[in-house]
Amino acid sequence: MYQLAPSMLSADFNRLGEQLALLEQCGCQWLHIDVMDGMFVPSISFGMPVISSIRKESGLFFDVHMMVEDPGRYVEEMKKSGADMLTVHAEACRHLDRTLQTIHECGMQAAVALNPATPLNVLDYVLDKTDMVLLMTVNPGFGGQSYLSAMTDKIRSLRKKLDEAGYRETSIEVDGGINSETAGLVLEAGANILVAGSGVFKGDIPSNVAQFQEKFNQ
Ligand code: DX5
Ligand code: ZN
Numbered sequence: 224m225y226q227l228a229p230s231m232l233s234a235d236f237n238r239l240g241e242q243l244a245l246l247e248q249c250g251c252q253w254l255h256i257d258v259m260d261g262m263f264v265p266s267i268s269f270g271m272p273v274i275s276s277i278r279k280e281s282g283l284f285f286d287v288h289m290m291v292e293d294p295g296r297y298v299e300e301m302k303k304s305g306a307d308m309l310t311v312h313a314e315a316c317r318h319l320d321r322t323l324q325t326i327h328e329c330g331m332q333a334a335v336a337l338n339p340a341t342p343l344n345v346l347d348y349v350l351d352k353t354d355m356v357l358l359m360t361v362n363p364g365f366g367g368q369s370y371l372s373a374m375t376d377k378i379r380s381l382r383k384k385l386d387e388a389g390y391r392e393t394s395i396e397v398d399g400g401i402n403s404e405t406a407g408l409v410l411e412a413g414a415n416i417l418v419a420g421s422g423v424f425k426g427d428i429p430s431n432v433a434q435f436q437e438k439f440n441q
Contacts (some may be wrong), residue, residue, distance in 0.1 A: 225321060225439040226416045227432065228286050228396065230256035232268060233366045235419030242428065246295075250431040254283040255398070255418045256306075260291035263315050266366035271304040278305030286416075288336065288398065290363050291315065295322040310334035310357050310396075313345045323352040334396070339371050339418040343381055350390050355416065358383060360409070361399030367421040372398030375412050383411025403434040410438060416432050 229251055234242045237393060243254065269328045274285065287306040289297065294311040295318065301309055313335050316322050324360035325382040326333035332387035346356060358378055361368040378395060385393045397409045406417055421432050 224394070226253045227251060227423070227435045228253040228416055228418045229432075230255040230257060230366065230398070230418050230420035232257045232364055233424040235393050235424070239277065240280055241318065242424070243277060243283065245428055246423075246432070247282060249335060249429050250436065251432060252284055253286050253299075254281065254418070255420075256285055256287045257277060258287060258291060259364065262292045263295075263312065264290045271300055274301070274304040274306065284308070284398075286310065286334075288357065288418075289315075293317070295325060298325045298329055298331075299339070299348065306331055308332035308334055308355065310336050310355070311368050312336045312338065312363075314338055314341060320346075320349055322404055326336040327352065336363075339374060339377075340425055343377070343384060346384075348389055350385070353390075353393060355394040355396055356385075358414070359399055360397045360401065360405075363399070368400055370405045370408075375408050377405075378409055378412035378414050403431075406438045407441075408432040430435065 229246055257268050258270055259266045263292040285307045288310045292315050309331050311322055313319055324334045332354040333434050334355035334357055335353050338359050360370050360374040395414045397414040398418040400420045401417050402422035
């Protein structure tokens with residue numbers, strides 16, 4: 224299963240509803256939602272009120288990326304706001320296993336995100352509770368940064384690790400600097416969910432989405 228997950232952080236917030244409806248018309252199924260707390264990352268983005276507001280009109284799958292310290296505090300509220308999948312950073316969780324379990328108990332899918340410098344072995348004992356691994360391909364915090372080329376090998380190693388451990392169904396999502404040029408690299412390395420902020424919202428949304436969809440069909 225390949226998915227493009229447009230990152231709402233790069234949307235025009237003055238025309239948010241309109242742009243999200245356009246994504247659905249273009250055949251997108253996922254929406255990547257970056258929640259930032261000004262602590263885990265320097266910036267502050269948006270939280271529960273915005274998510275529950277867009278939930279009323281959107282049929283997209285809400286892939287919520289928690290760039291916050293101790294995200295376990297917000298699991299229930301995120302479910303109530305309309306999240307379908309909650310991604311927490313391994314670096315931000317003191318009790319990662321418990322947090323993943325709570326996400327499942329609340330009825331959401333659970334994912335673990337790793338910063339570029341975080342090794343893959345932090346996943347070793349939680350693979351059975353992880354529906355998706357999010358590999359950051361930039362340092363988190365801002366849209367519009369360049370893809371870190373060392374991440375291509377990391378994606379490849381993770382795909383191998385998951386396959387060898389019997390987790391062929393576990394998705395790999397990549398986030399940061401993904402555009403129609405870097406898409407080919409990450410797909411070839413084994414990623415199947417591609418987050419793109421500027422790659423989707425900068426310029427003409429329908430033709431940007433179509434370029435990604437072509438890559439998935441190649
Ligand atoms: C970065 C965020 C990303 C961001 C990606 O910290 O997690 O989701 O929106 O933006 P682009 O695709 O522009 O690099
Ligand atoms: Zn993100």
